[in-house]
Amino acid sequence: MKPCADVIVIGAGIIGAACAQALAARGLRVLVLDAGLHGATAAGMGHLLVLDDNPAELALSKHSLQRWREIAPALPDSCAYRSNGTLWLAANAEEMAVAEHKYQVLRAQGVACELVGGPALRQREPALREGLEGGLLINQDGILYAPATARWMLQANGIEQRQARVSAIEGNQVRLDDGQWLSAEAVVLANGIQATDLCPELPIEPKKGHLLITDRYPGSVTHTLVELGYVTSAHNASGPSTACNIQPRPTGQLFIGASRQFGTTDPAVEGWMLARMLKRATEYMPGLAQLNGIRAWTGFRAASPDGLPLVGRHPRQDGLWLAVGHEGLGVTTAPATADLLVAQLFGETPPLAAEPYLPERFLGVAACA
Amino acid sequence: MSPEQTDVLIIGAGPAGLAAALAAASSTARIVLLDDNPLAGGQIWRDGPQAELPEQARSLRERVLGHPNVRHCPGTRVIASAGPNTLLVEDAERGWQIRYDKLILCTGARELLLPFPGWTLPGVTGAGGLQALIKAGLPVRDQALVIAGSGPLLLASAATARHNGARIVRIAEQAARGAVAGFAAQLPRWPHKLLQSFSLFDRQYRTGTHVLAALGSDRLEGVRLSQQGNIVEVACDRLACGFGLIPNSQLGQALGCALEQQALAVDGWQATSVAGVYAAGECSGFGGSELALVEGAIAGHAAVGEHPAAQALWTRRARWQGFARALNRAFALNPALKALATADTLVCRCEDVAYAELSGHVGWREAKLASRCGMGACQGRVCGAAVQHLFGWQPSAPRPPFSPARIETLLCLEDISS
Ligand SMILES: Cc1cc2nc3c(=O)[nH]c(=O)nc-3n(C[C@H](O)[C@H](O)[C@H](O)COP(=O)(O)OP(=O)(O)OC[C@H]3O[C@@H](n4cnc5c(N)ncnc54)[C@H](O)[C@@H]3O)c2cc1C
Numbered sequence A: 001m002k003p004c005a006d007v008i009v010i011g012a013g014i015i016g017a018a019c020a021q022a023l024a025a026r027g028l029r030v031l032v033l034d035a036g037l038h039g040a041t042a043a044g045m046g047h048l049l050v051l052d053d054n055p056a057e058l059a060l061s062k063h064s065l066q067r068w069r070e071i072a073p074a075l076p077d078s079c080a081y082r083s084n085g086t087l088w089l090a091a092n093a094e095e096m097a098v099a100e101h102k103y104q105v106l107r108a109q110g111v112a113c114e115l116v117g118g119p120a121l122r123q124r125e126p127a128l129r130e131g132l133e134g135g136l137l138i139n140q141d142g143i144l145y146a147p148a149t150a151r152w153m154l155q156a157n158g159i160e161q162r163q164a165r166v167s168a169i170e171g172n173q174v175r176l177d178d179g180q181w182l183s184a185e186a187v188v189l190a191n192g193i194q195a196t197d198l199c200p201e202l203p204i205e206p207k208k209g210h211l212l213i214t215d216r217y218p219g220s221v222t223h224t225l226v227e228l229g230y231v232t233s234a235h236n237a238s239g240p241s242t243a244c245n246i247q248p249r250p251t252g253q254l255f256i257g258a259s260r261q262f263g264t265t266d267p268a269v270e271g272w273m274l275a276r277m278l279k280r281a282t283e284y285m286p287g288l289a290q291l292n293g294i295r296a297w298t299g300f301r302a303a304s305p306d307g308l309p310l311v312g313r314h315p316r317q318d319g320l321w322l323a324v325g326h327e328g329l330g331v332t333t334a335p336a337t338a339d340l341l342v343a344q345l346f347g348e349t350p351p352l353a354a355e356p357y358l359p360e361r362f363l364g365v366a367a368c369a
Numbered sequence B: 001m002s003p004e005q006t007d008v009l010i011i012g013a014g015p016a017g018l019a020a021a022l023a024a025a026s027s028t029a030r031i032v033l034l035d036d037n038p039l040a041g042g043q044i045w046r047d048g049p050q051a052e053l054p055e056q057a058r059s060l061r062e063r064v065l066g067h068p069n070v071r072h073c074p075g076t077r078v079i080a081s082a083g084p085n086t087l088l089v090e091d092a093e094r095g096w097q098i099r100y101d102k103l104i105l106c107t108g109a110r111e112l113l114l115p116f117p118g119w120t121l122p123g124v125t126g127a128g129g130l131q132a133l134i135k136a137g138l139p140v141r142d143q144a145l146v147i148a149g150s151g152p153l154l155l156a157s158a159a160t161a162r163h164n165g166a167r168i169v170r171i172a173e174q175a176a177r178g179a180v181a182g183f184a185a186q187l188p189r190w191p192h193k194l195l196q197s198f199s200l201f202d203r204q205y206r207t208g209t210h211v212l213a214a215l216g217s218d219r220l221e222g223v224r225l226s227q228q229g230n231i232v233e234v235a236c237d238r239l240a241c242g243f244g245l246i247p248n249s250q251l252g253q254a255l256g257c258a259l260e261q262q263a264l265a266v267d268g269w270q271a272t273s274v275a276g277v278y279a280a281g282e283c284s285g286f287g288g289s290e291l292a293l294v295e296g297a298i299a300g301h302a303a304v305g306e307h308p309a310a311q312a313l314w315t316r317r318a319r320w321q322g323f324a325r326a327l328n329r330a331f332a333l334n335p336a337l338k339a340l341a342t343a344d345t346l347v348c349r350c351e352d353v354a355y356a357e358l359s360g361h362v363g364w365r366e367a368k369l370a371s372r373c374g375m376g377a378c379q380g381r382v383c384g385a386a387v388q389h390l391f392g393w394q395p396s397a398p399r400p401p402f403s404p405a406r407i408e409t410l411l412c413l414e415d416i417s418s
């Protein structure tokens, strides 16, 4: 079979787009195939944030934020990039201790941040309720409108896009829905929660999230407001959970998250879950109760068992590369994912250690690599 | 908080909803009649400082609102489904749940507004939209008005404007002369309609005429028309332009009711495809107020199990369905209207999305993501219909909240977790 491109990328979400752009920048001809499904990139919040639940997550998100800052000047307005900072909220002394620990860890890594006491918190964000213990401001976190950013990335020279659903993969060959086979030097799988349709061996599960956006209330909130309970309650629980996450959009709208549910693939907005999530947000910002919500929707995060993505060679399929399992952080970590993938494909030393994200941690070591 | 309980819940207090309430109230059923306007009456009987309601409307409204079994909730919107047979609703003060045995959807229709160059200039409104503004008190005395688009609503709107002192300088009907004349010739079969709609058949009425552009820089100064093949410009202070009506089927769609040609599909009892849910009036297809009244009465009787009383109205309904068919045939939209917008004409005014940003896409969802079309405050109620007409993209069923709602109201949904 004659190769149709140097690399075939499956999936035109933010991960596939970032990989395609990075590959094209190396002079490769890239064919991007996308089935036009409702992906996470279209649904998510696009919060760009440094997370430090473990060193690998910190390394990946920190490198990514640096890369987003480099990319930012080139982004068109429609991508709505802002570096408005994240304000982590501590409701009590215990959470404030978490904030202080986080502060130490991040400072040690050179991440710009500051601890904010209770009274100062309300000076910065007057809409917050009284009596919060304090917070931690991560100055250079940001926000992004991810669907527009993915589209912009895919406009790079050397990228061809095609609407098509891949129904099977064999190494560096893919079969389309219409039965046609395509091949390339390498195939990159970046199709989000649908990854298990094509590679059932991947340990990826959908994690549902609800979101709501309000009408325009310019100036009511400046930073993205996230509760510190998030670290413990939302991330690690197995049952449904919610956490306060309030993001000011450049339009003056407020974007409210976050909820997490396993074991469902039904995209319907569930009233009880939406209500629980909103209640959590109003506990931090009481005035929210009087604002109008105009739209709610859901999305699915592709969760791996350790919360980290799978980036690298498929250990049992020659020519197939993986960039999947980005859970609730894939917009943030798209540039680092692309850097890791490209470096491995070219046999170069990546800008950060690749090991924590290698697929073999779940799939076993390559038989014949 | 435990939900309010009712036997019959009626959404919409236009002709269909009022007739449904009256019919159902003849039993002992408890009825809640809910409408998002401050006063009952719907579109045709929209009340306000400059409105003059016909006697029939006044007396129907009095009988319904004065009925001991009927509780009227004005200024109230439906926000979400809150479990089986339960809706979450909101008024200016509070949000609460209503649990019903039977639901009758009488949500009416809205105008189809199609984008053309200049349509977002101040001074340009819908045709029915202008009528509603005038009834609500907008002064139009001595102003020059052009009314354009399609259907009898142009004439109704012109009548209201003229009655309030406006000068109508042109009524531009897109349908061809032959079609309109054929329709007019049939009108003696429906005598009320003849009086209501065509008493205005006047010097300024032009068939085969449609708007090309609204002219002016900061505010409307005139309108360019394609008039029976010629291009003419007419100076005016206001342009009211509507291209017929589209059913408000979204609520029914969200509750799972099947659609037929954009309207809620119903059987002879006005029952939808969802058990216990009925639909009447223009949400189940366009046909004017007489059809809405008789459909509402059938739905009201059927919902309380009075099938003979409902069936007795079938002949009358068939008659007004005939009118509806003639109307829809005569005023079918000219395909040329799909080409009015130019590349930079805004299609979505909430999010400032131009025609060119939409035209390359394959479907509504993709276009929406790329352009944010329909994602603003009106949530696609205006541009969704325009886009469906222009590109044939079917909008998906709305998700809760069905209309903007206080977050406090949405918190009421927490009770239904089980
Ligand atoms: C509610 C929610 C909130 C989030 N908030 C944030 C946040 O604030 N910050 C952050 O960084 N991240 C956030 N995320 C996570 C982030 O959105 C995702 O990690 C990221 O968008 C994943 O991108 P992707 O390209 O891997 O997948 P997707 O965007 O899902 O794209 C996959 C693509 O693959 C295509 N595809 C699937 N199967 C096939 C096939 N067989 N053939 C061809 N094409 C196929 C689909 O059509 C789709 O376009 C959130 C996610 C959710 C759900």
Ligand SMILES: Cc1cc2nc3c(=O)[nH]c(=O)nc-3n(C[C@H](O)[C@H](O)[C@H](O)COP(=O)(O)OP(=O)(O)OC[C@H]3O[C@@H](n4cnc5c(N)ncnc54)[C@H](O)[C@@H]3O)c2cc1C
Binding pocket: B011, B012, B013, B014, B015, B016, B017, B034, B035, B036, B037, B041, B042, B043, B044, B045, B076, B077, B078, B106, B107, B108, B109, B110, B111, B127, B128, B129, B131, B132, B153, B156, B157, B196, B245, B248, B251, B280, B281, B282, B283, B288, B289, B290, B292
């Ligand atoms: C702007 C406009 C002006 C019109 N003017 C005329 C006219 O002058 N003469 C004429 O013959 N015909 C007119 N019509 C046509 C008119 O629609 C019908 O003649 C008749 O009013 C239809 O009755 P209905 O009961 O089906 O719906 P409507 O009269 O439209 O009543 C529906 C009611 O339901 C309410 N509603 C809808 N959804 C919800 C919800 N989710 N929650 C709460 N309330 C809801 C609406 O606000 C409205 O009050 C007009 C139509 C429009 C759109």
